Amino acid sequence: MSKRKKNGEHSEGGSRGAKIFRYFIMLLVMIVSVYPILWVFISSFKKNPGGLSLPDEWIFDGYVTIFTKLDIQTYFINSFIITIISTVISVAIVAMAAYVVARMKFFGRALVTLMFSTTLFIPSVSISFPIYRLLGDLGLKDTRAGVIFIYSGLGIAVTYFILQSYFSTIPKEMEEAAKIDGCGYTGTFVRIILPIAKPGLATAGIMAFLNNWNEFYFASILLKSPEKMTIPALLGQFTSAYSKNLNGMFSAIIVAVVPTIVIFCLLSETFVKSLTAGAVKG
């Protein structure tokens, strides 16, 4: 019995028909999930992208164009700066609140949790117009700072639930020992709690990073100047602006998705943990 549990790679058996059915479903999953990306990949090497066939001759023009003429590096750097800063801000701010709620009794404690829960019911598109106006009034429209500001607030509920439950699992003795050693509240949080909570912070951080990296709606309505756009906003431009340069479009799609796919394949177990932790609260 325990042998099977340990050896997780082995199948649970079943009749021959059942096995054939399972492989059929698995094959279907592979086709549905991988084929669209594979098709774009193959097409990106064709002289005239598209169609079912393989390229007659392999052409790398598209990739050359997007790195030399389109400067896709700029968009990567934008995406990277915006995503990193907003993820750090949101995880830091939410971690502070989650810690206080997880560890201290005070008036209005339940209210803070309620506050974070309500954000699950407020879709960003529904409230996007007031946000758009507000950023305009603050002079943050079409700036990276404005997008960073918005991203810092998106998805805080998930971050909050992950971190709050993680902080509650840390033994209280840790803080008491720190207090006896003369550590203040802030010192305890920064020097004792945060290092222990690293796995929880990583889980929340991966989720936030992924969401901010892929965010399209606010990026497309807020960022109008090309030199400030993120990768998803750039892809949005292809529906009209660059649609004449097909090789460029197909190559850009591949260059945009490959980093995510590679990192995911390398760290799949970590990702799977984050993706499941992030949504458990629904």
Next chain:
Amino acid sequence: MKKKKSRLNKRTGFILYFLMPAILLYLIIYAYPLINIFFTSFCEWNSKNFVAPRFLGWDHVFDNYRKIFTVDANFQRALINSIKWVILTMLIQIPWSVLVALVLSKRERGWRMTRNAFVIPNIISTAAIGLIFLNLYSPARGIVTEICNKIVPGSNVSVLANEKWAFWGVTFSFVLFGGSSCLLLMTQIFSIDPGIYEAAKVDGASSLQIDTRITLPLLRPMIGTVSVIAANYGLLLYNEIALISGGGPDNSTYSLSFYIYKTALGSQKLNFARANTAGVIQIFLGILLVGCINRLFHTKDGE
């Protein structure tokens, strides 16, 4: 005594100062816009009086809501489409994810790779997915037209030029990508006590019986959770529409989110009040949806 008091003050100060950034962020990004769309949904506010919203007056207080449901054809189409997309995610994506989770949980050779492949469309940018499907559907370079021409020569299908097909084109750009749901379901399946399965096997249950009589009932609360997430995605659909169909042809693939965007920011005849009214309705529908699904799956202890 004094020392204790100062310690208490320190504690209160610490709590306030640690909560303040999160509360501020919440007030600016969620509370203020929420209150704003609620109040302006009772105002007149469009491209004619751009500067400031004007209250409609008590006699006409619900005018925006009345008009949106009676004279605004785009909104009505958007509402119907969004409801259809909710139903379709429930009817297609959820059963499909459950089936795949059950199959993969049998750990046949290659299950891990298949699972990862299934998740990939969910973790790459939907902007990329949208662009990929835009090209797949294109008559000039896509494969859908080519395949249809092989089956029915000369049919020259153009998915995005036909009102009915465009709706399905948008649907199939997201509805089969249930990787995240599948992950959650698999985690739940793997947490089921293996003893239960051993007992069932001893009693001679087939693997189909085990799936339908044991795993599925135990999976019910998690199916409820993934249904909430997936149905919400269907209700809020925006990116795929913006990239693939642009709401067309002839505004037939509007969703609520796309309507809000078009009405507030993306057209010639802007009507901010009406967009905000649609926002209020969308939030209300979301809450209703969560309530209904939770009731349907009857999750225990009010989760």
